[in-house]
Amino acid sequence: MNLSQCRIIELPKILDDRGNLTFIEECTHIPFEIKRAYWIYDVPGGEFRGSHAYKKLHEFIIALSGSFDVLLDDGYEKKKYSLNRSYYGLYVPNMIWKSLENFSTNALCLILSSEVYKEEDYIRNYEDFKRANSQF
Ligand code: TYD
16 A cells, blocks of 8 residues: 555535534445444543554544644655545544654544454554555
8 A cells, every 4th residue: 555545535625604524434435344333532741542554454543633743654655634624534444554743632532443343454563564465
């Protein structure tokens, strides 16, 4: 996989004087079936999350509230995305090294995932990731 396969996806936005509404449907707005949702919150200042890649899992990352940065690395190139709106998110396929950092106070990060949680799907060592990605 390489960074060109990672992209911001804008979601439908229903503007309304009573408050706006955004929604997401699996396989329509994002290119996978959603098997799991989890969220990251109450992140202390200066902390970061992630720093790993997945062998199979694809994901879609949304800043439901506040802001944070997503650092992506395909083993050759790095790219940083700042997420700060609830009506778009970042699609990240498998075999991309990902870190989340620079969380604002009260940031709420929702992650929609193509797989249930399996520790065997993680690559947590960067050198192992580089070696595995060069074989893809
Ligand atoms: P991890 O995925 O390493 O967190 P992050 O990438 O956000 O820094 O997961 C942290 C811990 O939580 C780890 O012990 C596994 C556990 N966990 C689950 O049990 N289920 C889940 O769906 C997730 C995402 C993590």
